[in-house]
Amino acid sequence: MKRVSKLLYVLLILVMVFSVVGCGGGEKEPAQTGDNQTNTEQPAATGNEKLDALYQEVAGLQGEEALKFFEGLKDKGLSDAEILQFFIDLPLSQANEQIAKMYKDEGFEMYSKSYPKGETYNGFQWSKGSGTKITGPFSKNDLKLPFTDYVALPEGPVGDANKTYNIGVVFHGFSHPWLINWADAAKWEADRHPNVKINVQDAEFDNNKWASIMDSFIAQKVDGILVWPMVEAPTGPPVDRAVQAGIPVVSVDRTAGTQDITSRITGNFPANGAQAGMYAIWKLAQEGDLNAKVVMLRKPLGSTADAVRTGHFLKVLSYFPGIEILKSYHDTDNREEAFTNAQSALQAYPEIDIFFGTGDHEALAALEATKMANRLESRKDGKKIIFLSIDDSKEAITQVKDGLFEVNTPYTPLISDIGMRVLLNIVTKSAEMPKDVITPNIPMVTQKGDVIFGMQTQTPDQWYEYTFGPALN
Amino acid sequence: MENSVVSSDLDNGNVKKAILKNHTFILFIILACVMIIGSIFVPSLAQKGNLLNVLRLASIVGLAAIGATVVLLVGEIDLSIGSVMSLSLVAGGMMVGYGSVPALAATCLTGIVLGIINGVLVTKLKINSLMVTLGTMSVFAGFANVVTRGQSVFLYDAPFYLSLGRGYIAGIPVPVIIFLSVGILLSIMLKYTKTGKEIYFTGANTRAAWISGINTDRIKLIAYSISGLTAALAGPLLSSQTNRITPIQGVGFELSAIAVAVLGGTSLIGGKGTVIGTILGALTFQLLLNVLTLSGVGTYMEQVLKGLLLIVIVVVYQIVDKPRK
Numbered sequence: 011m012k013r014v015s016k017l018l019y020v021l022l023i024l025v026m027v028f029s030v031v032g033c034g035g036g037e038k039e040p041a042q043t044g045d046n047q048t049n050t051e052q053p054a055a056t057g058n059e060k061l062d063a064l065y066q067e068v069a070g071l072q073g074e075e076a077l078k079f080f081e082g083l084k085d086k087g088l089s090d091a092e093i094l095q096f097f098i099d100l101p102l103s104q105a106n107e108q109i110a111k112m113y114k115d116e117g118f119e120m121y122s123k124s125y126p127k128g129e130t131y132n133g134f135q136w137s138k139g140s141g142t143k144i145t146g147p148f149s150k151n152d153l154k155l156p157f158t159d160y161v162a163l164p165e166g167p168v169g170d171a172n173k174t175y176n177i178g179v180v181f182h183g184f185s186h187p188w189l190i191n192w193a194d195a196a197k198w199e200a201d202r203h204p205n206v207k208i209n210v211q212d213a214e215f216d217n218n219k220w221a222s223i224m225d226s227f228i229a230q231k232v233d234g235i236l237v238w239p240m241v242e243a244p245t246g247p248p249v250d251r252a253v254q255a256g257i258p259v260v261s262v263d264r265t266a267g268t269q270d271i272t273s274r275i276t277g278n279f280p281a282n283g284a285q286a287g288m289y290a291i292w293k294l295a296q297e298g299d300l301n302a303k304v305v306m307l308r309k310p311l312g313s314t315a316d317a318v319r320t321g322h323f324l325k326v327l328s329y330f331p332g333i334e335i336l337k338s339y340h341d342t343d344n345r346e347e348a349f350t351n352a353q354s355a356l357q358a359y360p361e362i363d364i365f366f367g368t369g370d371h372e373a374l375a376a377l378e379a380t381k382m383a384n385r386l387e388s389r390k391d392g393k394k395i396i397f398l399s400i401d402d403s404k405e406a407i408t409q410v411k412d413g414l415f416e417v418n419t420p421y422t423p424l425i426s427d428i429g430m431r432v433l434l435n436i437v438t439k440s441a442e443m444p445k446d447v448i449t450p451n452i453p454m455v456t457q458k459g460d461v462i463f464g465m466q467t468q469t470p471d472q473w474y475e476y477t478f479g480p481a482l483n
Numbered sequence: 484m485e486n487s488v489v490s491s492d493l494d495n496g497n498v499k500k501a502i503l504k505n506h507t508f509i510l511f512i513i514l515a516c517v518m519i520i521g522s523i524f525v526p527s528l529a530q531k532g533n534l535l536n537v538l539r540l541a542s543i544v545g546l547a548a549i550g551a552t553v554v555l556l557v558g559e560i561d562l563s564i565g566s567v568m569s570l571s572l573v574a575g576g577m578m579v580g581y582g583s584v585p586a587l588a589a590t591c592l593t594g595i596v597l598g599i600i601n602g603v604l605v606t607k608l609k610i611n612s613l614m615v616t617l618g619t620m621s622v623f624a625g626f627a628n629v630v631t632r633g634q635s636v637f638l639y640d641a642p643f644y645l646s647l648g649r650g651y652i653a654g655i656p657v658p659v660i661i662f663l664s665v666g667i668l669l670s671i672m673l674k675y676t677k678t679g680k681e682i683y684f685t686g687a688n689t690r691a692a693w694i695s696g697i698n699t700d701r702i703k704l705i706a707y708s709i710s711g712l713t714a715a716l717a718g719p720l721l722s723s724q725t726n727r728i729t730p731i732q733g734v735g736f737e738l739s740a741i742a743v744a745v746l747g748g749t750s751l752i753g754g755k756g757t758v759i760g761t762i763l764g765a766l767t768f769q770l771l772l773n774v775l776t777l778s779g780v781g782t783y784m785e786q787v788l789k790g791l792l793l794i795v796i797v798v799v800y801q802i803v804d805k806p807r808k
Contacts, residue, residue: 149632185633185731311783337779345725346732350540354776357533378725382649383532405637405727480634 060088061096068329072105076329077295080288084464093465094451097284098127103328108335110328118321125265125318126276126446134160136450138472146194147201148184148210154475155195155424157449163431167205169438175203177433178227179210180220181238186343187403187479188370189238192263192423196236199430206434215343217244224248228255234437235259236429241312242267258436262429264314272436274446275429277421279318281451285419286319286398287326289454290364292462293396293416301332302363302396305355307348307372311340315421319368319400336362345371352379363389364396370406373399377414402455403479411470413457420452423478506748506800510763513796517767521774528777535656537766537773539648542662543720545765547736548743549669550598550713552761555744556673557699557706558686558753559605559612564714564740566623567597568733571715573627576636576728583643590715597623598711602704620737627730636728648723658720663762665713670758682706686753714740742793743768748800767796 064086068079083093102119104110113119142158145151169175179196183189193210200208209232213220217240227235228251235252239245239261246267252259258272265274294300304327309316320338327333336359341347348371355362356379365380367373377397380386387394399406402420409415428447435441456467522529547564554561575590597619604615638644650657673679684692685702693699714733722728747764749756771792775785 149634151634183633185628185729187633187635190633340781340783345727345729346721349725350772350776353536354773357527357530357536358777358779375725382724405635480637482637482639 058095058099060092061099064096065099065101069101069103072103072329072331073300076103076105077291077300080291080463081295088464090453090465091451093463094281094284097288097326097463098280098322100284100325102325106328106331106333109324109333112335112338113321113324113328116317116320118317118324121314121317122280122321125280125314126274126448127280128446128448130448130450131161131444134450136160136452138468141476143475144194144198146191147197148194149187149190149480151191151194151478151480153191153194153424153478155198155427156422156452156476157425157428160428160449161431161435161443161447163199163203163434165202168203168434169205169440171205173205175206175234175434175437176230176232177206177208177430177437178223178230178232178235179208179237180213180223180227180235181210182213182215182220182240184212185214188401188423191478192238192426195424196262196426196430199427203434213240215240217241220245221248224252228252228257231255232257234433236426236433237261237266238426239264239266241310242314243312258433260429260433260436262426263423272445273432273443275425275432275449276446277425277449278451279315279421280322282400282419282421283319283322283324284326285454286366286400286417287323288462288465289417289419289456290323290366290396290398291326291330292460294363297393299332300330301334303334303336303359303361304364304366305336305352305359305362305376306338306366306368307351307355307376308338308340308368309372310342316340316368323366323398341372343369343371345375348372348375349379352376353383356380356383356385361389362395364398366398368400370399370401370403373397373415374406374409377409402452402473402477404474404477404481405479407455407470407474407477408482410455410457416456417467418455420455420473420476422452422476424476425449506803507757507760507763509799509803510746510748510760510767510796513799514763514767514770517770517774521770525774525777528774533773533777537769538659539656540772541765541769542656542658543648543717544736544739544743544768545662545762546658546665546713546717546720547740548747548761548765549666549758550710551737551740552744552747552749552756552758553669553673553682553706553709554612555741555749555751556682556686556753556756557703558689559703559706560616560741560751561601561707561710562613562616562737562741563597563601563620563623564710565733565736565738566620566627567594567601567711567714568718568721568736569627569730570597570623570630571711572718572722572728572732573630573636573730575719577630579636579638579641579644579728583641586641586644587647587719590718591712594711594713594715594718595708596711598708598714599704601711602707605707606700606703624731624734631730633730638723638726638728644719645723645726648720661716661720662765665716666758666762669709673758678702678705683754686750686755688754739768746793746796 071079102110102113140159141154141156143154146153181189181193200206211223213223235257249259249266249268249271253270260273261271262275263277294302337355339351352375365376367376380395397415399415399418400421402418406418410418432443432447435443454467455470455473459469460467527533551561571590571593574593575586578586578589601616601619605612647657652660681697681702684697685699689699722732743764744761746768747760775788
């Protein structure tokens with residue numbers, strides 16, 4: 011009898027755990043909508059008078075009115091680049107209370123403000139067709155680096171031709187297609203200079219190992235360090251130690267948790283999120299209904315990529331009260347986890363209009379889960395679920411070409427060559443480098459090439475040569 | 484052995500005590516409770532589509548757990564299950580261009596070979612299996628990355644390969660059929676064959692088994708080969724879910740496999756456990772995960788609750804196993 015009562019105690023604990031689970035249940039309350047008063051907070055001045063005036067105009071708009079305003083941007087004399095900048099800096103609206111609350115609760119404002127923005131170095135403008143074809147030194151993938159003309163550095167010795175410059179490179183992920191191509195681009199640039207010797211170390215997604223590699227570079231007194239920090243917080247102190255030891259440190263892509271880093275090469279996270287939001291609204295408008303239920307499949311909590319992209323995506327959506335975020339799932343940059351999350355979403359929600367993935371894995375996992383659940387065309391009137399993908403792997407761009415993804419907003423790993431050139435300029439004192447080197451925004455990719463709020467997209471064929479990862483065949 | 488404990492209790496006529504001491508029975512009760520209570524809080528849990536999905540995922544982790552069970556039964560441990568899965572998947576992936584069947588054959592063969600390597604290291608070099616498989620876990624995982632240079636192998640042009648993880652036969656997911664087939668075969672082997680009995684004897688007391696004429700090294704080698712094969716078999720079922728093979732596909736899988744085996748009532752010190760228990764363990768494990776995911780507690784809270792629930796269940800086993808004063 012004693013054992014039976016103990017067993018009952020344990021079952022009671024199980025019931026209690028489930029009660030907690032049940033209380034925190036996944037069924038979100040329906041999206042609440044705001045009134046028709048001025049919806050946006052007082053927009054902060056961006057320094058661009060033209061855009062600031064537009065933000066004043068859009069402040070009181072929502073739904074169809076906001077849509078009409080967005081559709082008229084081209085007629086207001088904005089260039090493609092200015093239209094994208096308008097959406098990137100668009101203030102949050104209170105029109106959709108659920109989204110506005112989520113934006114505040116998750117601290118997206120802080121991420122948005124701290125992420126480097128501004129003009130490209132020396133006003134660089136990227137043009138289609140430019141760049142250099144290479145075979146990835148590590149991956150052996152056929153790649154085309156799009157920005158080899160940016161912060162250009164001629165082939166041959168750098169600085170003092172008689173000196174060997176030792177450069178440490180620390181990142182995570184020879185086992186990750188995006189990251190191995192990141193390492194490819196950095197090594198390709200270093201190999202163009204015979205007096206540059208690099209030591210590439212993989213921290214294998216372990217922040218402690220990342221820190222110990224940094225410390226070993228400091229002990230070796232390398233001339234400079236190029237880094238890919240996975241997350242912000244734990245990467246700050248090792249970077250600080252290197253800088254205090256007089257070693258310049260340059261980050262590429264994500265940012266480290268310190269303001270004292272020598273230089274940061276940042277990608278187009280804000281543009282990715284804003285473009286995904288623009289596309290979602292444009293597509294819904296094409297279909298004639300601005301009401302939609304959205305599932306967000308997201309990268310790890312706390313990563314710059316996730317927060318900045320999601321924040322900018324939500325800002326655009328916040329003007330539309332008919333949008334409901336059903337659920338937001340995080341994974342650990344792992345497609346299998348993202349797949350399980352997508353399966354759960356499909357199980358929990360009989361109506362899903364949009365899957366928004368904050369990375370390559372997430373949207374691809376959602377697509378496979380949707381196909382397996384036979385839900386691809388499960389929206390009202392048999393319409394196809396909309397997949398918004400980010401990160402331009404060959405696999406993802408092929409899905410756009412095949413009409414399975416509606417859009418891809420490219421984000422390339424092939425920017426670490428810029429970081430290597432910036433670092434070499436700093437190490438050799440050849441040129442003054444800015445603290446923040448902004449990489450150009452890339453137009454989104456749609457199957458046939460569309461004009462979205464006045465902005466021309468590119469087709470999969472136009473962007474394919476710049477994509478990363480192995481080809482499907 | 485659990486079975487012998489039950490029968491001895493039955494001999495004493497204490498049926499109630501025997502049932503309460505049976506881990507499989509307890510697990511069945513827990514599974515039923517999870518199902519009933521979970522369905523109350525998460526209505527979509529009991530939907531047919533969801534249950535089929537739970538069965539599919541339980542089959543993948545369950546297959547690997549069956550191998551882990553056999554190794555635990557001989558009193559050893561296999562921490563390299565995830566890496567065996569990765570490397571055998573990658574080996575098979577290199578053959579995908581020649582068709583699905585050669586790819587799957589290469590996957591299974593590699594799994595067996597890697598299992599034999601583990602077995603040889605444990606038995607011939609007499610190194611502790613925890614350390615051996617900790618080492619091979621790293622070696623095999625490293626090789627998987629070296630061979631592929633970190634790249635994925637896509638499966639878009641391998642429909643048969645994909646159907647292993649995604650297909651249905653008579654409305655039942657293919658992974659479930661594979662899982663149950665392997666489970667039943669191994670269950671019969673363990674219960675009715677001489678080798679099966681020797682596996683239990685070796686784990687219960689290796690020295691006594693050796694003295695009684697059992698070739699314990701051979702038995703351990705067989706156990707590791709089975710573990711290698713089941714880890715390799717689980718790989719294609721997992722990779723076909725996401726249409727690609729990656730060199731890190733199996734990372735962390737060993738912990739789930741061992742957790743499921745222990746959840747199923749397999750003793751960490753050997754000689755006690757059943758494949759049926761592991762099958763139930765896999766179902767319970769996956770159902771718990773499913774409840775947590777569907778209930779929307781969030782990925783990170785899921786980890787906390789998953790760990791806590793595993794501990795609770797193992798505590799239950801300890802309570803019922805404790806001899807009466």
